[in-house]
Amino acid sequence: KLSSPLRNIPGPKSESFVLGHLRELLQQPAGLAEIEWQRKYGDIVRIKASFGSEQLLVADPKALQHILCSGYKWRRSPVRREMGRLTSGKGLAWADGETHKRHRKLMIPGFRASETKHFVPIFFACAEAMSTEWKKTISRSDEKSQVFDFTDHLSHATLDAIGLAAFDYDFGSIHNHENELAKAYQGLTAKAFRAPSNMGLLVLDLFKHVPSTVMEFMNDHNPRLKALHHVARVGNDVAKQLIAQKVEEIEQGTPNKDIYTTLVQSNLQESSKTRLSGEELVAQMRNLLFGGHETTTNTICWAAYELARNPTLQDKLRAEIKSTERKIKDRGQSEFRLNDLEAMPLLNAMCKETLRYYPIAIHLFRTANEDDVIPLSKPMIGTTGKVITNIAVPKGTQIVGSPQLYNRNPEIFGEDASEFNTDRWIEGRIKTEDTLGMPYANLVTFAAGSRSCIGWRFAVAELQTFIVVLLRNFVIESTPKLAKIRRESALTMVPVIEGELDKGTQLPLRVYLVAE
């Protein structure tokens, strides 16, 4: 299309006019097509959405930083915000512009480093509770080891962790699988978003032409979304009870240290103009549950997957854990604090490498709210052979930011960036100068800018803790099915087994007790 403002940007031809590249982007194993496109066309690729509409796949560091850190010049795309509303109500992930700024300001205090350190004992308790269950199962069997599906067990343990840390709410999910809220949230993303049909992809893309009120009405009355409607009802009821309880504790002068209490407390101090409404407060709770549960479950799973494949790395990490335990004992204490976790070089290399290689939030969808010029890290050759140093785009342009591609940039992460290798962090082979405003380790896994992940410190501390607890208790071993594990695209990047997709997320690993 000659009139297209993006016509000079190279990209693949699409085989389907109706669906463009949506199937390659959203149906295939996460990243497969993208990696191929990057290899062929570079860090900015023009791809098609439905009926010939165009979007840019962006992995260029400077372009990504420009877009993500533009304040509200580039907005989270309306369809993604609607997904935020469906999963969590009109809270932080849905809010836009000034409303988003207001929500975010009130949510931030619960996520500072000073708050995160209080959550570490909770993470340890949940990870240990899961380990105790595993030890019981192993001791009851005739074998010295057992195969556990990590996706299932970790999802219970991390649900308990987010419940206690964020709300002081005990799902009791490790021991009891009957809690209604827990059941509603278990595997929600995979249930709601895995393997969308061609029709599903088309409808999702066409929503970009539909006004948000119409989109909301259609979705609220769509019987196919009943799992999400159910989660909304159950979540709202629990959130209302929790708010009443928090307000009472604050009034009695006995507030807890969870994230939700901090939010309710900050909100009480706000002026009536900026204060969050009851509906907005309720939505924040569901935002935290949705944003903070399956994301961490799957990230810990991918870390365990890499550990199972690499016994030497496990041994080295276990040695680092043992030596830190001795230091903690020498100072008369018994358990790790946040400082101890952060002072462990290999543990942190493992966390960074896991988050680099498995950025579970697969895409960052943004729409230009005004005409703009996107700068590039390095010039590229356009389709006409002309050198392009920046890209002028009109208001309404859609981009898909790709953490998977950015995180594999060899100029930042080294020539072997397409492999999992913790050494790159230990040896300091990462380009850290001119970091792009990414919150953690120069990675775009948690996005960047005004809509970056608010829970990144929470997520990193939880990942650190679960690796420590898993490895001080167990040796993790591969199983024959490991060769068939693939990264499935389900809004987040989840492990599934080739040939067993109908079983949903799975990661069966063999676990032995660690020798004393």
Ligand code: HEM
């Ligand atoms: C490894 C774990 C995690 C990853 C990789 C991750 C990644 C992300 C990314 C990429 C975004 C931006 C999405 C976008 O703009 O399109 C985001 C937003 C968000 N995350 Fe996380 N996240 C993780 C864990 C958490 C945790 C533990 C919490 C809460 C306890 C959380 C709460 C949120 C919320 C509320 C937002 C919306 C922020 C806003 O729009 O202002 N996330 N996350």
